[in-house]
Amino acid sequence: MGRTVLPICWLVLLAGCGGQAPPAEDRAAREAAAMAQMHHDDAPLPSPAVAHPPPSGSVQTRTVTYGRIGTDELQGYYAEPADAGASLPGVILFHEWWGLNDNIRAMAEKLAAAGYRVLAADLYRGRSAQTPQDARQLMQAALSDMPAMDANIQAAYDWLQRAGAAKIGTLGWCFGGGVSFEAAQLLSGKVAATVIYYGFVDAQPEALAKLTAPVLGLFGGQDQSIPLERVKAFEKGLRALGRPADIHIYPDAGHAFANPSGTNYKAADADDAWRRTLEFLGRTLKP
16 A cells, blocks of 8 residues: 555654655664553553453454464454344454453453444454563564555454444554554545544644544643654644544543553543543444
């Protein structure tokens, strides 16, 4: 597709989003290093005090093979309401830099309980991280091969369509928030909603022009990796193109404020962001 927006944008800590793009391997290494700095003291396991409660509704789940890249089967986590009807909207979830772990599975179940067919895609092809060092390597490898990333996104969309999703949106956190932005471009004119939790975004007109679906962006005012001016430029660019955009900034929150396993977790802001997410998806995906 010729898009280099996601990798370029993730150099924001070191070089911003302008100028000549470095080689893909160099970009991926720098982006992974920046993410490692943000998550230096984090772990992928939520503490008992903030662990996810069970979903409010009955859901059914299973592991599914939604595609293949080379010899690797793409196995995602699928959740839907136990009494799912013939026509329900769908959402593709994109995991944080830890990979497709129990935290993301819990979020898939929580969203399914709200009336969605949910596919949590696996961007690491069967691998996940327990330490920031492992996560850094996995993220760097994924960003070094953007054609494979795009093929993974497309496969998730195609599978969810075949599963009966009437309208489809994307949602991601952190690394996955940037992938949600990438998916909105790749699937321009196909997805009906895009949710970005503190993911790297771009204000370049050629990138924003591909975002045809309404966008919900949720960012932390104290996030040192995504400067507020970058977020505001993103919002301004979308509005200049007449794109529906709801960008909300939590003044006292840092990066990964909605991740219960991280040191930046803020329960009140996370709860409010989830409320906004459900309201937004209800407006854009449900009849």
